[in-house]
Amino acid sequence: MARVMSPPEEPAPKPRELPPGQYVPRGWPVLHYGPVPKFRPTDWDFRVFGATASAEPHRWDWPAFEALPRATAVADFHCVTKFTVPDNAWEGVPGSAIAELAPPAPDATHVMVWAEYGYSANIRLSDLLADGTMFATHRDGERLSPDHGFPLRLVVPHLYAWKSVKWVRGIEYLVEDRRGFWEERGYHNVADPWREQRYSYQEEDGETPPL
Ligand SMILES: Nc1nc2c(c(=O)[nH]1)N[C@H]1C(S)=C(S)[C@@H](COP(=O)(O)O)O[C@H]1N2
Numbered sequence: 548m549a550r551v552m553s554p555p556e557e558p559a560p561k562p563r564e565l566p567p568g569q570y571v572p573r574g575w576p577v578l579h580y581g582p583v584p585k586f587r588p589t590d591w592d593f594r595v596f597g598a599t600a601s602a603e604p605h606r607w608d609w610p611a612f613e614a615l616p617r618a619t620a621v622a623d624f625h626c627v628t629k630f631t632v633p634d635n636a637w638e639g640v641p642g643s644a645i646a647e648l649a650p651p652a653p654d655a656t657h658v659m660v661w662a663e664y665g666y667s668a669n670i671r672l673s674d675l676l677a678d679g680t681m682f683a684t685h686r687d688g689e690r691l692s693p694d695h696g697f698p699l700r701l702v703v704p705h706l707y708a709w710k711s712v713k714w715v716r717g718i719e720y721l722v723e724d725r726r727g728f729w730e731e732r733g734y735h736n737v738a739d740p741w742r743e744q745r746y747s748y749q750e751e752d753g754e755t756p757p758l
């Protein structure tokens with residue numbers, strides 16, 4: 548028997564929760580230090596070195612990297628200058644996949660992420676393995692533009708975006724934490740936006756590598 552059903556009540560949209568001090572800007576700002584590097588596919592490689600399980604470095608050229616297992620993840624993107632870009636659909640190679648293919652030594656605790664021109668950022672090994680961390684080639688179905696890190700950028704959505712290294716070329720496993728580019732210049736070593744870890748003066752003594 549046909550019956551007219553009243554539509555289910557729409558749940559009220561939940562207001563987005565932003566980390567403290569953040570706002571949502573128009574569009575997707577471009578922010579970085581220095582020039583945008585040129586991509587030369589024949590020179591490009593991705594290296595995993597430092598404290599690897601085999602004590603040997605790993606290397607993929609561009610075609611090999613493009614053939615690695617891929618995944619997608621939707622996440623917000625929080626810059627320490629206070630903008631948050633919501634709901635980015637990232638696509639790329641998960642950090643955990645890289646760690647499986649090029650495993651760290653048992654005593655590795657941290658990772659230095661290296662980009663073109665020597666930009667770097669340090670993260671914990673657990674940040675590399677976390678859900679949502681990936682070496683991204685695409686956002687919202689489109690290949691990254693040169694400004695946003697083409698051909699490859701790291702995305703670590705649960706940390707401030709200076710850890711989301713554009714034009715990434717490799718990672719170095721560390722048995723002892725070391726500060727990266729911004730971490731040496733007054734920014735917080737860990738950078739959890741939900742705890743508003745913006746600046747190095749907020750770090751507890753002895754918890755992080757000295758400045
Ligand atoms: N190689 C490199 N990656 C970088 C930076 C940089 O200066 N160089 N800046 C970081 C900072 S501070 C931010 S906020 C984000 C910005 O990414 P977007 O330009 O795609 O928004 O990139 C991060 N990755």
Ligand SMILES: [Mo]
Pocket residue numbers: 578626627628708709
């Ligand atoms: Mo940033």
